[in-house]
Amino acid sequence: MAKEEASTGVAVRLAARDGTLNGVTSGLAPSYLQANLIVLPSRYATDFRLLCARNPVPCPLLAESAQIGSYDSLKSYIDGLKGDRIASDIDIRHDAPRYMVYQDGRLTTSHITNIASQWTEDHVAFLIGCSYSFETALIDDGLPPRHTVMGRNVPMYRTNIPLCPAGAFTGSTYVVSMRPYKRSDIERVRDITRPFVTTHGEPIAWGWHGMRNLGIADINSPDWGDAPVELDGQPLDSTNEDVVPVFWGCGVTPQEAVMKAGLKGTVLGHAPGHMILLDVKDEDVFTIA
Amino acid sequence: MAKEEASTGVAVRLAARDGTLNGVTSGLAPSYLQANLIVLPSRYATDFRLLCARNPVPCPLLAESAQIGSYDSLKSYIDGLKGDRIASDIDIRHDAPRYMVYQDGRLTTSHITNIASQWTEDHVAFLIGCSYSFETALIDDGLPPRHTVMGRNVPMYRTNIPLCPAGAFTGSTYVVSMRPYKRSDIERVRDITRPFVTTHGEPIAWGWHGMRNLGIADINSPDWGDAPVELDGQPLDSTNEDVVPVFWGCGVTPQEAVMKAGLKGTVLGHAPGHMILLDVKDEDVFTIA
Numbered sequence: 001m002a003k004e005e006a007s008t009g010v011a012v013r014l015a016a017r018d019g020t021l022n023g024v025t026s027g028l029a030p031s032y033l034q035a036n037l038i039v040l041p042s043r044y045a046t047d048f049r050l051l052c053a054r055n056p057v058p059c060p061l062l063a064e065s066a067q068i069g070s071y072d073s074l075k076s077y078i079d080g081l082k083g084d085r086i087a088s089d090i091d092i093r094h095d096a097p098r099y100m101v102y103q104d105g106r107l108t109t110s111h112i113t114n115i116a117s118q119w120t121e122d123h124v125a126f127l128i129g130c131s132y133s134f135e136t137a138l139i140d141d142g143l144p145p146r147h148t149v150m151g152r153n154v155p156m157y158r159t160n161i162p163l164c165p166a167g168a169f170t171g172s173t174y175v176v177s178m179r180p181y182k183r184s185d186i187e188r189v190r191d192i193t194r195p196f197v198t199t200h201g202e203p204i205a206w207g208w209h210g211m212r213n214l215g216i217a218d219i220n221s222p223d224w225g226d227a228p229v230e231l232d233g234q235p236l237d238s239t240n241e242d243v244v245p246v247f248w249g250c251g252v253t254p255q256e257a258v259m260k261a262g263l264k265g266t267v268l269g270h271a272p273g274h275m276i277l278l279d280v281k282d283e284d285v286f287t288i289a
Numbered sequence: 290m291a292k293e294e295a296s297t298g299v300a301v302r303l304a305a306r307d308g309t310l311n312g313v314t315s316g317l318a319p320s321y322l323q324a325n326l327i328v329l330p331s332r333y334a335t336d337f338r339l340l341c342a343r344n345p346v347p348c349p350l351l352a353e354s355a356q357i358g359s360y361d362s363l364k365s366y367i368d369g370l371k372g373d374r375i376a377s378d379i380d381i382r383h384d385a386p387r388y389m390v391y392q393d394g395r396l397t398t399s400h401i402t403n404i405a406s407q408w409t410e411d412h413v414a415f416l417i418g419c420s421y422s423f424e425t426a427l428i429d430d431g432l433p434p435r436h437t438v439m440g441r442n443v444p445m446y447r448t449n450i451p452l453c454p455a456g457a458f459t460g461s462t463y464v465v466s467m468r469p470y471k472r473s474d475i476e477r478v479r480d481i482t483r484p485f486v487t488t489h490g491e492p493i494a495w496g497w498h499g500m501r502n503l504g505i506a507d508i509n510s511p512d513w514g515d516a517p518v519e520l521d522g523q524p525l526d527s528t529n530e531d532v533v534p535v536f537w538g539c540g541v542t543p544q545e546a547v548m549k550a551g552l553k554g555t556v557l558g559h560a561p562g563h564m565i566l567l568d569v570k571d572e573d574v575f576t577i578a
Binding site: 050053054056057161162164165166167190194197201202203204205213249 | 339342343345346450451453454455456479483486490491492493494502538
């Protein structure tokens with residue numbers, strides 16, 4: 001679908017639902033909230049809520065299925081917003097452009113266009129904030145993320161930073177997204193993204209030293225998304241101290257947690273970069289403590 | 290003061306205030322909430338609230354000064370509890386048995402008995418949950434923490450686990466408290482402490498491998514508190530896989546964060562282990578998502 005057709009959250013959901021849209025959602029419906037998806041067997045729901053409460057930066061919980069088995073109605077965790085304001089016409093099974101399927105903690109199917117046949121009455125869906133939400137604010141302030149300029153998917157990486165465990169969820173680590181910036185712009189980038197507390201907020205690390213602290217060996221080999229490119233089309237260079245990587249918590253973290261914890265049964269998620277769009281706009285959740 | 294005299298939160302506060310009590314508070318007024326203290330110049334208050342929101346496991350925010358400069362009235366962050374229910378008769382400047390003073394990010398005075406001369410009208414006090422709160426539950430379930438049996442202070446350690454940055458608070462890492470347990474008891478210990486979400490909740494790491502992941506080199510050389518001893522009075526032994534260290538988030542973390550961030554001006558805190566007791570009881574804040 002053309003970008004100009006995808007001007008609202010519901011338009012993007014309907015395009016994904018009818019198969020018109022099956023690519024990444026970065027840049028679509030600017031200022032509408034995009035959400036990461038994780039769908040769990042109901043016996044893991046309590047532990048997962050606790051995982052989010054203990055790790056709100058990578059796992060900011062926006063909403064979940066209104067009841068066990070609900071794929072078309074939501075319970076909201078956003079102050080003052082009811083579930084039907086988050087997404088009034090939603091089908092969790094179809095409204096992300098692409099999905100992943102995990103069986104007993106292992107990825108078994110990748111990038112399928114719907115999960116209608118995998119969804120059961122025992123599944124609970126959780127929607128997690130996404131850092132795409134603050135990209136509009138960065139663009140508006142003259143600091144567009146590199147991948148949006150290049151029309152690519154944001155690069156995402158596994159790290160060695162542990163999540164605080166919660167019940168069945170042990171041994172998990174942060175996943176981060178990365179946007180390169182000039183070192184002299186980092187404080188402005190921090191300030192702009194800080195208020196987006198339900199969508200990962202300010203960066204968790206920056207610079208080449210920050211990258212090594214996260215346990216990332218090669219910035220040009222992301223685990224998901226597209227390899228980052230510099231303004232002139234060159235790869236990022238760890239000897240260049242002027243342009244450095246900046247890392248945010250990433251909503252792919254719960255899918256990694258499912259694998260690390262070896263959860264039993266069928267777990268479903270969006271394909272990284274292929275988000276579910278909501279009816280809520282960024283300004284509705286733009287808050288700071 | 291004798292332990293039997295310190296049966297309520299306010300009794301312990303008054304004993305600290307009049308100088309009768311100047312030791313550690315572990316085991317005093319069982320089931321009353323104990324709180325870590327950090328007192329900041331008001332310009333850092335917003336960033337500190339955000340630090341707590343982003344790192345709720347080491348920094349569970351219970352209450353703060355009702356206004357800038359208030360040392361005797363509180364604003365509560367505990368659902369359904371007003372500030373005067375948290376502590377009706379409180380003087381932040383006197384009610385911890387011992388205090389620390391930091392100047393421009395460096396510890397300058399240690400273990401003084403009050404901060405009356407350091408407190409200014411520009412200071413804001415924050416009270417942070419303390420893991421002593423779940424020790425009663427562990428004792429009641431037949432799993433008393435070793436240091437409570439031995440009458441010692443809990444051992445606390447710096448780690449290499451980064452906090453999520455928040456404004457002025459960058460470069461900070463978790464501080465943890467440690468209680469040794471039999472490996473076979475760890476799942477019970479996790480289950481018992483999990484519901485105490487406003488007082489650090491379940492452990493963040495356990496076992497010798499977990500210790501190394503935190504970057505702790507020697508379990509018998511804590512950074513604060515007393516060196517841990519085993520049942521028979523021996524030091525803990527990293528070749529013993531039956532009795533292993535179990536680590537929880539610790540409310541000393543904010544004081545470490547103040548030093549790492551090099552905050553300007555005068556910052557005040559309790560001396561590790563020397564907490565401010567509250568009127569709230571553990572069961573008032575015993576919640577799980």
